[in-house]
Amino acid sequence: MRIENGRISQVGTRAQIDALTESDDLIIDAGGGLVMPGFVDAHTHPVFAGNRAAEFEQRTQGVTYGEIAASGGGIRSTVRATRVADEEELTVASQRYVAWFHAGGTTTIEAKSGYGLTLDDELKLLRVIGRMQDVRTVPTFLGAHEIPDEYRGRASAYTALVMEEMLPAVARERLAEFCDVFAEPGVFSIEDSRRILSAARSLGFGLRMHADQLSDSGAAALAAELNAATADHLEHTSSQGIRALDAANVQPVLLPGSVYALGSSRYPKAREMIEAGLAIVLATDFNPGSSPTASMPMILSLACTQMQMTPAEAITAATINAAHSLGRAAEIGSLEPGKSADFVIYDARDYREIPYFFGAPLTQAVYLEGRLVWVAQGLAGLDDKSRRGADRTARR
Numbered sequence: 001m002r003i004e005n006g007r008i009s010q011v012g013t014r015a016q017i018d019a020l021t022e023s024d025d026l027i028i029d030a031g032g033g034l035v036m037p038g039f040v041d042a043h044t045h046p047v048f049a050g051n052r053a054a055e056f057e058q059r060t061q062g063v064t065y066g067e068i069a070a071s072g073g074g075i076r077s078t079v080r081a082t083r084v085a086d087e088e089e090l091t092v093a094s095q096r097y098v099a100w101f102h103a104g105g106t107t108t109i110e111a112k113s114g115y116g117l118t119l120d121d122e123l124k125l126l127r128v129i130g131r132m133q134d135v136r137t138v139p140t141f142l143g144a145h146e147i148p149d150e151y152r153g154r155a156s157a158y159t160a161l162v163m164e165e166m167l168p169a170v171a172r173e174r175l176a177e178f179c180d181v182f183a184e185p186g187v188f189s190i191e192d193s194r195r196i197l198s199a200a201r202s203l204g205f206g207l208r209m210h211a212d213q214l215s216d217s218g219a220a221a222l223a224a225e226l227n228a229a230t231a232d233h234l235e236h237t238s239s240q241g242i243r244a245l246d247a248a249n250v251q252p253v254l255l256p257g258s259v260y261a262l263g264s265s266r267y268p269k270a271r272e273m274i275e276a277g278l279a280i281v282l283a284t285d286f287n288p289g290s291s292p293t294a295s296m297p298m299i300l301s302l303a304c305t306q307m308q309m310t311p312a313e314a315i316t317a318a319t320i321n322a323a324h325s326l327g328r329a330a331e332i333g334s335l336e337p338g339k340s341a342d343f344v345i346y347d348a349r350d351y352r353e354i355p356y357f358f359g360a361p362l363t364q365a366v367y368l369e370g371r372l373v374w375v376a377q378g379l380a381g382l383d384d385k386s387r388r389g390a391d392r393t394a395r396r
């Protein structure tokens, strides 16, 4: 592979690339290791204060996620902590998580707001996403993530706030490309979700949805009706819902990390969706409650062992399919001439080793636009070498 100005200019055999190499080119030797496109994680919630390790412990003792949420914990406890944190603190926290994404081979994240739930706090979270370094971010406004404490029992008043104040402000400041809604009975009804997403579409946002995570409420059908880019979760979606997504070209984003971390065994029906012809996306759903992992290799392992996807299907879902769901298939998601040089070197010989050796630290070096952004401990020497002339040539 040859890289010029952060872009892939040529892909070929070593002999073909050697023939193009000039004397001042920098050569990155992968040492026979596996080189793959950086993962595109198309569903993450990376900006929040604190964590919920205490709730995790409660859940090990049999308290359910729903019971914790009903008693004021869950998303609302993260909202309370995040509201009092300033932009600087949140930037430091989220940058720590960027290193975790890198360690799993991820170079692009779709990043949602949703732990502010006031106009000012949602804008604060979106600004933090804009400040994240060394990772490509695609920002999504998720003001409709939960009904905040001060609006309990007044979901339609909060829906009006999202539609009338938050969405126009986010659009005006160009802080997000997509709008997402947590559609679930008792949180945002199908009717409120339709109103919010329709308003977002008229302001130019692309649409994504948290759909049918806890029940089959018809959210997948709504995503189809609105021609959303994605419907995410889908643990409870019926065969009818799957057919609706297919007919409307809505991509399913499957999040097995949240099923696993909640101790459930109800994984979405990936095989049925693949057989229906849908271009499945896999993502981490990184968040402090239901899916505290930034590791795409862990997600690939779950996809293979719990959802009967092949390693090739899983990697496709976490790269090019995910890039397409974000409107960036021409830019990232595969190693082809013209695309950004976002790639990862692994201590592996075969792509199947990535989901197979689950939990193993196989990632060696991560490059974004041809620039080294992360390197495994013990390989720090790579850093100096690449700083000299970052983006000229890489070859296997």
Ligand SMILES: [Zn+2]
Residues within 6 Å of the ligand: 043, 045, 210, 285, 287
């Ligand atoms: Zn989510």
